Amino acid sequence: MSPKNLRLKRFGLIPATLTPMDKNFRVDYEQIEGYVRWLMRFDISGLAVNVDASEGPHLYPEERAKILEVYASIVRGRIPIIAGLHARNTEEAVRLGLEAKEAGADALLVFPHPAFIGEPSEEVIYNYHLEISEKVGLPIILFQMQPALGGVEFTRETLFRLVRIENVVAIKESSFDAKKFVNVVRILNSAPRKIIILTGNDNFIYESLILGAEGGLLGFGTIATDKQVEMFRLVSQGKLKEAGEIWYEILPIEEVIFSPPLRNYRARLKEALVMMGILKTPYVRPPLQPISDEERKLIRRTLRDLGML
Numbered sequence: 039m040s041p042k043n044l045r046l047k048r049f050g051l052i053p054a055t056l057t058p059m060d061k062n063f064r065v066d067y068e069q070i071e072g073y074v075r076w077l078m079r080f081d082i083s084g085l086a087v088n089v090d091a092s093e094g095p096h097l098y099p100e101e102r103a104k105i106l107e108v109y110a111s112i113v114r115g116r117i118p119i120i121a122g123l124h125a126r127n128t129e130e131a132v133r134l135g136l137e138a139k140e141a142g143a144d145a146l147l148v149f150p151h152p153a154f155i156g157e158p159s160e161e162v163i164y165n166y167h168l169e170i171s172e173k174v175g176l177p178i179i180l181f182q183m184q185p186a187l188g189g190v191e192f193t194r195e196t197l198f199r200l201v202r203i204e205n206v207v208a209i210k211e212s213s214f215d216a217k218k219f220v221n222v223v224r225i226l227n228s229a230p231r232k233i234i235i236l237t238g239n240d241n242f243i244y245e246s247l248i249l250g251a252e253g254g255l256l257g258f259g260t261i262a263t264d265k266q267v268e269m270f271r272l273v274s275q276g277k278l279k280e281a282g283e284i285w286y287e288i289l290p291i292e293e294v295i296f297s298p299p300l301r302n303y304r305a306r307l308k309e310a311l312v313m314m315g316i317l318k319t320p321y322v323r324p325p326l327q328p329i330s331d332e333e334r335k336l337i338r339r340t341l342r343d344l345g346m347l
Contacts, residue, residue: 048274050083051253051267052236052254052255054260055092056092058073059323061319065104065105066318077260077263086120087120088106089120096323107142110142120143124149128169147181148180153166160193160199177206179255182212182213183238187301189212209233209234211238211239212237212239223250236252236255237253237255238254240256240303241293254266254270269281288344291340291341305320309329
């Protein structure tokens with residue numbers, strides 16, 4: 039799919055999906071099918087697969103490819119499939135990008151590489167994305183990811199160079215910091231080429247839409263999905279008060295899911311979806327760990343209070 043053909047709907051919600059697993063921490067493809075069909079019931083504008091919420095960095099390459107094939111067989115081109123791309127080096131990034139493309143991905147969310155850490159880093163970051171763009175040929179979504187999850191923050195100069203790469207079509211800004219988010223919006227609004235700004239800030243989704251986001255690629259998007267789709271729609275119509283009412287309604291479960299330590303948000307989301315009858319098992323692959331009984335009780339109580347059980 040060429041960048042021009044990637045259909046990223048303005049003010050659309052792209053859930054960052056989970057990867058169901060069995061008790062032996064193997065990918066449960068049967069559960070994936072039911073989970074994807076459930077998500078497709080909502081008016082979402084894409085699905086992000088093998089990303090951070092999916093435990094993508096913890097999956098084997100062959101698992102990532104098969105998962106994409108399952109998604110592609112269900113989605114059938116109705117909405118874009120965005121594959122997380124995380125690699126040990128540039129050569130592997132290109133190879134994995136090509137494998138994702140063959141398996142059915144319509145675009146790539148390029149994860150930050152550890153080599154991006156430290157200054158100066160502009161050349162390292164630019165060349166990594168440029169080579170993926172030129173050799174894979176899929177639309178690219180940049181990823182500004184908070185350091186707590188292994189990410190980096192791009193400088194103004196780096197962003198200006200990255201947006202000149204033809205296949206770069208969007209950025210997922212996920213600093214979890216409103217001030218940093220606004221700074222990225224200001225930089226990109228003055229950049230030599232327009233790209234779409236997607237919020238990845240699960241802790242201030244509604245506010246980031248007001249501050250300049252044009253859509254969202256979110257782990258929180260895989261729960262209370264219908265309400266978030268409606269919230270995005272209302273923002274697109276300028277009905278900010280009504281959108282805000284939805285956000286403040288679902289905020290209690292967001293605050294529970296994304297409480298410290300942040301790494302446990304995947305396990306919390308799985309537990310919540312099991313309680314809701316969407317998934318059958320809540321297992322996360324080690325070194326990620328299951329949550330405590332106290333956390334489970336809090337999640338169940340919060341879901342019940344919101345009428346989600």
